[in-house]
Amino acid sequence: xxxxxxxxxxxxxxxxxxxxxxxxxxxxFWFLPVIVSFAMSFGNIxxxxxxxxxxxxxxxxxxxxxxxxxxRQTLWNTVNYVIYSVPATLILALxxxxxxxxxxxxxxxxxxxxxxxxxxxxxxISIVFKYLFHREYGLGNWLLAIISNxxxxxxxxxxxxxxxxxxxxxxxxxxxxxxxxxxxxxNIIAGPSLSLFSIVxxxxxxxxxxxxxxxxxxxxxxxxxxxEAASIDGAGPIEQFKSITFPLLSPxxxxxxxxxxxxxxxxxxPMFMMTPMGGPDNTTTSLVMYxxxxxxxxxxxLSYAAAVAYILTIIILLLTLVxxxxxxxxxxxGQ
Amino acid sequence: MLRQRYLIAAIATLLxxxxxxxxxxxxxxxxxxxxxxxxxxxEFWHAMGKSQGEELxxxxxxxxxxxxxxxxxxxxxxxxxSLSQKLIAxxxxxxxxxxxxxxxxxxxxxxxxxxxxxxxxxxxxDPEFAKVLPDYWPVMIAENSMKNLKTGQSEIVTLxxxxxxxxxYVNQTLMEELGWDEPPHTxxxxxxxAEEMTVLPEGADKPERYGxxxxxxxxxxxxxxxxxxxxxxxEETSEALLTSPLSIEAMEFLRDLVGGTNEGGARVGYVETAxxxxxxxxxxxxxxxxxxxxxxxxxRAVGNKFIWRAYEIPSRNESTEGHTLMQGTNIAxxxxxxxxxxxxxxxxxxxxxxxxxxxxWAQATGYMPVRQSALDVPLLSEHLERDISxxxxxxxxxxxxxxxxxxxWESVRSNVSRTxxxxxxxxxxxxxxxxIDLEEEIKSIQASAE
Numbered sequence: 080x081x082x083x084x085x086x087x088x089x090x091x092x093x094x095x096x097x098x099x100x101x102x103x104x105x106x107x108f109w110f111l112p113v114i115v116s117f118a119m120s121f122g123n124i125x126x127x128x129x130x131x132x133x134x135x136x137x138x139x140x141x142x143x144x145x146x147x148x149x150x151r152q153t154l155w156n157t158v159n160y161v162i163y164s165v166p167a168t169l170i171l172a173l174x175x176x177x178x179x180x181x182x183x184x185x186x187x188x189x190x191x192x193x194x195x196x197x198x199x200x201x202x203x204i205s206i207v208f209k210y211l212f213h214r215e216y217g218l219g220n221w222l223l224a225i226i227s228n229x230x231x232x233x234x235x236x237x238x239x240x241x242x243x244x245x246x247x248x249x250x251x252x253x254x255x256x257x258x259x260x261x262x263x264x265x266n267i268i269a270g271p272s273l274s275l276f277s278i279v280x281x282x283x284x285x286x287x288x289x290x291x292x293x294x295x296x297x298x299x300x301x302x303x304x305x306x307e308a309a310s311i312d313g314a315g316p317i318e319q320f321k322s323i324t325f326p327l328l329s330p331x332x333x334x335x336x337x338x339x340x341x342x343x344x345x346x347x348x349p350m351f352m353m354t355p356m357g358g359p360d361n362t363t364t365s366l367v368m369y370x371x372x373x374x375x376x377x378x379x380x381l382s383y384a385a386a387v388a389y390i391l392t393i394i395i396l397l398l399t400l401v402x403x404x405x406x407x408x409x410x411x412x413g414q
Numbered sequence: 415m416l417r418q419r420y421l422i423a424a425i426a427t428l429l430x431x432x433x434x435x436x437x438x439x440x441x442x443x444x445x446x447x448x449x450x451x452x453x454x455x456x457e458f459w460h461a462m463g464k465s466q467g468e469e470l471x472x473x474x475x476x477x478x479x480x481x482x483x484x485x486x487x488x489x490x491x492x493x494x495x496s497l498s499q500k501l502i503a504x505x506x507x508x509x510x511x512x513x514x515x516x517x518x519x520x521x522x523x524x525x526x527x528x529x530x531x532x533x534x535x536x537x538x539x540d541p542e543f544a545k546v547l548p549d550y551w552p553v554m555i556a557e558n559s560m561k562n563l564k565t566g567q568s569e570i571v572t573l574x575x576x577x578x579x580x581x582x583y584v585n586q587t588l589m590e591e592l593g594w595d596e597p598p599h600t601x602x603x604x605x606x607x608a609e610e611m612t613v614l615p616e617g618a619d620k621p622e623r624y625g626x627x628x629x630x631x632x633x634x635x636x637x638x639x640x641x642x643x644x645x646x647x648x649e650e651t652s653e654a655l656l657t658s659p660l661s662i663e664a665m666e667f668l669r670d671l672v673g674g675t676n677e678g679g680a681r682v683g684y685v686e687t688a689x690x691x692x693x694x695x696x697x698x699x700x701x702x703x704x705x706x707x708x709x710x711x712x713x714r715a716v717g718n719k720f721i722w723r724a725y726e727i728p729s730r731n732e733s734t735e736g737h738t739l740m741q742g743t744n745i746a747x748x749x750x751x752x753x754x755x756x757x758x759x760x761x762x763x764x765x766x767x768x769x770x771x772x773x774x775w776a777q778a779t780g781y782m783p784v785r786q787s788a789l790d791v792p793l794l795s796e797h798l799e800r801d802i803s804x805x806x807x808x809x810x811x812x813x814x815x816x817x818x819x820x821x822x823w824e825s826v827r828s829n830v831s832r833t834x835x836x837x838x839x840x841x842x843x844x845x846x847x848x849x850i851d852l853e854e855e856i857k858s859i860q861a862s863a864e
Contacts, residue, residue, distance in 0.1 A: 093420065093424070096428070099427075100427050100428075100431060103431065125523075125821075126502050127505060127527040128527055149828070243688070245839070360835060360836070361832065375499060376498070376824070377824030377828070379523070
């Protein structure tokens with residue numbers, strides 16, 4: 080063996096040794112479960128059933144899931160959660176970042192204040208918000224009463240059932256004036272149930288801080304000279320935002336859009352904590368919560384839950400690809 | 415130098431991993447534990463918290479002091495859901511306890527996949543015990559018996575522990591004020607009392623007090639069905655009985671109870687997903703149906719505001735023999751533990767269900783005593799003289815029945831609950847059609863499970 084090749088061998092070995100700890104952990108807790116659960120999704124196994132009783136059933140679990148009204152309902156809940164939480168969070172976070180990127184007084188304090196919810200655990204947040212949304216003693220109804228009674232002089236006695244109202248938010252707002260549409264369209268028009276919407280509000284409140292910090296980093300990367308040049312050319316703040324800030328922030332926005340959508344599709348804890356029974360009429364059960372209930376409680380349908388997990392993976396994968404196709408090319412990298 | 419340092423770091427990491435691996439492996443092979451004084455340790459997992467947990471620990475202490483061969487260690491697992499998840503995980507890992515609480519649905523799974531030692535095996539070797547077997551409530555023994563798949567014979571698999579039954583909770587003070595000296599016995603009387611209890615202040619759009627409220631789940635429908643003398647499913651034939659006339663009638667009655675109006679045009683009842691004891695305590699409702707597990711919660715919610723009582727659930731009419739629903743966990747013994755440990759678990763189980771102990775347990779917690787002779791134990795008999803509600807509840811045991819024990823029960827459960835919820839939430843939904851659809855769903859669940 081030449082010195083060169085021996086050196087190469089040692090280097091390779093060395094590299095493997097550095098990689099070994101991560102590889103072992105990832106294989107045990109990541110690759111193996113991914114492979115095993117994928118295989119399981121084509122069988123029909125439940126908990127404690129001996130593995131030799133498992134029959135290959137092809138795509139039956141996938142078909143069962145897609146045909147199951149409970150699955151479709153939770154998929155619809157999850158889609159609603161994504162639609163109502165992701166864009167709102169992004170827009171509000173961007174606004175917060177724009178404000179805190181100026182020379183505003185106490186911005187250090189505000190930055191911290193906005194970021195604090197994100198580092199608080201979901202469990203603690205859920206418990207606090209459950210109180211805020213309490214029908215009798217919650218801050219939510221108290222505020223509404225103040226607004227309607229003291230500000231507008233109305234004598235309202237109703238109270239919102241924040242976390243146990245199954246009617247859609249638009250249905251509640253435009254009560255009676257929403258046309259009944261066939262083919263489940265009225266479901267779309269009715270909007271997410273108030274319970275789900277309450278959870279969406281909680282999620283927005285929590286996530287703004289994190290998105291804001293990333294937007295801030297993006298904003299500070301934009302060359303100040305561009306703004307100077309623009310203002311010399313007579314561009315106002317709106318024009319500057321449209322022509323400089325927004326395009327140059329697009330990589331950050333795109334990144335946030337993708338990760339927040341993926342995160343929102345995987346939502347579990349707030350639903351599980353705030354509405355452990357799945358909310359009124361199951362309107363707050365997310366897809367992952369459904370997976371958990373099917374796979375790890377009750378009948379322990381492991382194969383079915385695995386299939387649900389892979390359907391979720393496929394949905395996220397497809398949507399990410401679509402986003403890439405739609406927005407990927409419009410993203411401006413570099414100046 | 416630098417490379418050497420990297421190498422040392424890499425070797426250290428590998429060593430650490432190795433140590434972790436070895437310690438993980440050796441733990442798995444640990445010998446069944448014994449205490450310092452040589453007693454055999456019997457691990458018992460349960461989900462009894464708060465005062466119930468304290469009572470159970472007290473009973474375990476009594477057992478540990480009553481003999482010196484075994485030491486039972488009661489381990490609290492937080493709640494039933496955690497208990498079931500930890501049990502299944504531990505059974506996979508062969509790190510399970512000797513015995514645990516188990517709902518009939520769980521034991522069906524454990525038994526089917528051969529993780530249990532049926533208590534029948536111990537009974538067969540214990541002639542003394544076989545003599546006292548008839549003292550257990552027949553409904554409880556029936557619920558704890560399953561068909562052995564190999565022999566085709568029915569055998570006792572588990573023994574009952576904390577059982578509750580469904581009863582009608584009534585605001586007694588209010589009922590007497592309205593001139594009723596007897597609780598309602600039939601559906602008609604039930605409806606009438608609910609109407610009389612409802613109060614709608616002038617000008618208000620919602621009643622100040624409703625006669626009745628229900629939760630929208632399977633049990634709330636099942637108890638009505640049972641009060642009509644029917645049931646959800648024939649366990650033997652796995653045939654769902656949801657579209658029978660009785661079933662439709664029971665569902666209609668429940669919807670009328672929450673959706674009907676009284677003479678003054680006030681709505682008599684409403685649907686609520688939360689537990690009902692707090693609205694009962696705040697006098698927002700006059701009656702509700704719930705399990706006897708609510709006794710202590712009722713006491714807390716009602717306080718001194720009024721007297722409440724529990725009664726047998728009214729039957730469909732005078733000629734129907736209604737049943738009530740019994741629920742709760744049993745105790746299972748796992749077959750992968752050393753024989754002596756299992757024997758210890760069996761001794762504990764006998765102790766736990768002995769007349770004196772089950773009387774103590776019932777008196778302290780409000781759960782049903784599992785033995786008939788427990789009613790003669792002074793501690794309980796004196797208590798029953800004072801606690802009419804509890805005595806009423808125990809009196810329903812001879813005609814109590816239980817939920818079907820099939821592996822796919824949870825799916826049935828959630829489908830039935832969903833349908834019940836939608837029927838109760840909308841007054842114009844066609845009940846018959848909804849129940850026909852539900853029966854179809856159940857058939858497809860059965861088909862995919864078999």
